[in-house]
Amino acid sequence: MARDYFSARRVLVTGGAGFVGSHLIDRLIEAGDEVLCVDNLFTGSKANIAHLHDHPRFEFMRHDICFPLFVEVDAIYNLACPASPIHYQHDPVQTTKVSVVGAINMLGLAKRIKVPILQASTSEVYGDPTQHPQTEPYWGNVNPIGLRSCYDEGKRCAETLFFDYHRQNGVKIKVARIFNTYGPRMHPSDGRVVSNFIMQALRGEDITIYGDGSQTRSFCYVDDLVEGLMRLMDSRDGFTGPVNIGNPVEFTIKQLAEQVIEMTGSRSTLVQHPLPSDDPTQRRPDISLAKKELDWEPTIELRAGLEKTIAYFRQISK
Numbered sequence: 001m002a003r004d005y006f007s008a009r010r011v012l013v014t015g016g017a018g019f020v021g022s023h024l025i026d027r028l029i030e031a032g033d034e035v036l037c038v039d040n041l042f043t044g045s046k047a048n049i050a051h052l053h054d055h056p057r058f059e060f061m062r063h064d065i066c067f068p069l070f071v072e073v074d075a076i077y078n079l080a081c082p083a084s085p086i087h088y089q090h091d092p093v094q095t096t097k098v099s100v101v102g103a104i105n106m107l108g109l110a111k112r113i114k115v116p117i118l119q120a121s122t123s124e125v126y127g128d129p130t131q132h133p134q135t136e137p138y139w140g141n142v143n144p145i146g147l148r149s150c151y152d153e154g155k156r157c158a159e160t161l162f163f164d165y166h167r168q169n170g171v172k173i174k175v176a177r178i179f180n181t182y183g184p185r186m187h188p189s190d191g192r193v194v195s196n197f198i199m200q201a202l203r204g205e206d207i208t209i210y211g212d213g214s215q216t217r218s219f220c221y222v223d224d225l226v227e228g229l230m231r232l233m234d235s236r237d238g239f240t241g242p243v244n245i246g247n248p249v250e251f252t253i254k255q256l257a258e259q260v261i262e263m264t265g266s267r268s269t270l271v272q273h274p275l276p277s278d279d280p281t282q283r284r285p286d287i288s289l290a291k292k293e294l295d296w297e298p299t300i301e302l303r304a305g306l307e308k309t310i311a312y313f314r315q316i317s318k
């Protein structure tokens with residue numbers, strides 16, 4: 001139900017000009033919240049939030065969260081962090097900084113103004129898991145010195161900081177472990193598997209598969225993820241997570257590629273490249289906790305989500 005003028009919350013979304021953040025902001029505005037979007041536009045873009053430019057309950061601030069921020073808000077969603085390997089490996093030191101120093105700054109803000117803060121953590125905290133599917137108590141299997149470590153270990157340290165601010169300072173925290181998400185406004189050249197396959201199919205190029213394509217992934221449509229994040233923010237006092245938010249339906253990378261080829265009507269063919277280092281072979285969330293605590297589960301099937309995503313990429317590549 002939409003909030004009215006008097007109950008409108010002012011919500012800070014860091015990383016709000018990015019893929020997930022911009023969809024979250026759309027939903028918050030729709031629900032009647034006022035939104036302050038803070039983003040340094042490293043991977044995000046003004047185009048993702050251009051439609052909100054003149055909205056009376058929307059405000060944009062260009063700012064790097066590695067520097068302190070002093071604002072008055074009622075809740076914080078901390079999403080700022082490059083999410084695709086191409087982007088987070090471009091400047092790995094900055095990736096660790098935004099995860100760790102950025103988290104310290106945002107937690108400091110939440111502590112000072114006494115508001116709840118949600119962290120966009122990731123399934124990458126499980127690394128190359130030895131447990132399948134992954135449940136939240138599983139501690140993960142992560143390489144601390146590899147090419148992906150800036151992101152994986154940065155996000156793990158951010159979780160540590162969230163729980164220490166909670167235990168030490170009573171900050172109300174909510175930690176979401178997000179699994180692979182796709183949808184419109186993904187960066188077309190960020191190398192993530194769904195955007196990669198769709199762009200390659202639309203251009204009629206070879207579709208690159210790493211390894212033999214038998215590694216599995218689960219793909220969550222962005223609207224489902226945003227619903228999960230909002231339910232987590234509004235969840236009962238004392239529920240901190242971490243909670244897996246993702247789609248448990250598993251597909252092999254090869255199946256995804258074939259579905260994209262079929263749906264785009266492309267003449268692309270599949271070609272195999274060597275597996276990048278530390279690429280997990282299997283990743284699938286156990287979402288029992290999200291079902292129990294948030295009454296949440298994904299509702300959008302891969303085909304329906306791909307249709308919208310393909311339509312978006314067709315439109316931006318015109």
Ligand SMILES: NC(=O)c1ccc[n+]([C@@H]2O[C@H](COP(=O)([O-])OP(=O)(O)OC[C@H]3O[C@@H](n4cnc5c(N)ncnc54)[C@H](O)[C@@H]3O)[C@@H](O)[C@H]2O)c1
Pocket residue numbers: 014015016017018019020021038039040041042043044045063064065066078079080081082083084098102120121122123177178179180181182187
């Ligand atoms: N999309 C997924 O599949 C996925 C999966 C797991 C976790 N996540 C997490 O969700 C969040 C959003 O991911 P996304 O897919 O929308 O990525 P994205 O790259 O599209 O969005 C990240 C946003 O953060 C901004 N940003 C980066 N560094 C910043 C800084 N120092 N200060 C301010 N803003 C900064 C970027 O400009 C961008 O707008 C990230 O924290 C990511 O780790 C996403």
